[in-house]
Amino acid sequence: MARAGGTDPAPTGAGERGLPPAVVARLTVYLRALGGFLADGVERVSSEALAEVSGVSSATLRKDLSQLGSYGTRGVGYEVENLRQHLSEALGLTRDWRVAIVGAGNLGRALARYGGFGTRGFDVVALLDTDPQIIGNEVGWLRVGDAANLEAVFRRTRTNMAVLALPASAAQAACDRVVAAGVRSILSFAPTILQVPEGVTLRKVDMATELQILAYHAQRGESGGQSGEPAGDPA
Template sequence: MARLPVYLRALNGLAERGIATVSSEDLAASAGVNSAKLRKDLSHLGSYGTRGVGYDVDYLIYQISRELGLTQDWAVAIVGVGNLGRALANYGGFASRGFRIASLLDADPEVVGDRIAGLTVEHIDKLESVIRERDVSIVVIATPATSAQEVCERVTRAGITSILNFAPVVLTVPDGVDVRKVDLSIELQILAFHEQRKAVGAAGGPGGSAQVGPGIGPGAGNEWAEAVEA
């Protein structure tokens, strides 16, 4: 389920505040979902709750982490050390979830050799050897659009089957390779869409400033979160 990471963050927040057990109702509120949905999601992992009491926070964190594969160490390589690559390299939330940045790579000789987040930027020529020798299993592409497909082909040939793509292109990959894309402008576009709706609704509509249109989402708090430390 794509909601497990959201639950995991909510749980981590509770754990930091020293809360030992939590009911589905409270956890659902923290995560911004319906409590029945949360219970059904969690029941797919097994029966880790205690009726009459709730869920043990630490135990549930462990179980979800295990389900998501976060109990093991994942070596990640970031290709493209522009502004975004730097932001990702400095992001503290990766290491705490088992993601270890094994390498930063770039094609620009101006950037190669820079030290960022404790790592020295390496030349893209070393891409294949880095993947092989450091057991990299996930590659983050933060290059310009023009280079993304080429990088993609090189890493898939090197055996990578998981790619996180920030470049504004649709990557073509062989079967069995999993690509996820992150777009920063699409979120803004969706906000603009709602903002426009509020405007026309206020002008002639029936209700005034409604939250969001039906079918779009349950309103504020229905989407992922977590970010790069500024």
């Protein structure tokens, strides 16, 4: 059994051997920065400019991008649209990702209303819960479905990615059903360690842990230590 964690393999588009988790995390930052350049009408960008916006050194950026291939020209820089396309392919974002959110509590409803998923290539197709008082309610453009029908909903919507916004007590059973329904990519907000079979990628978001890490770095900063690295997996 595989456990949740922050060291999942890179998406298949990142190459046969995969990329280090820290590199994959930085690629998402570069992709967001490139989107900003495109929105401003910038067609070419230097490694120094892209690195500055991304919060890394130009050496780190060039090393990361070199693992995907050679997309820049010395003295000229990168074609923004071309590099954005290559990064999207490497991260698997050119696929059709259809996301179901299991759990329609406060967090699940907030996620369902978030409009940024669509602009990043993720189509939220279902929101499920077990509470009769919640089932049938409209949340954004979705109507809350009955989690008892999870498998049928997944088939109908062709769900291939799931988000678990559930309490710890309900998370493992829901995760097992999601996996049995054929979904191999899961993001869990449940405050517990989940077990999944080999071949299933499980990412865990623990907000309390992130706050504890922030507290550690804040304390170090107040005592004269370094403020810490940007959020993300260690290299």
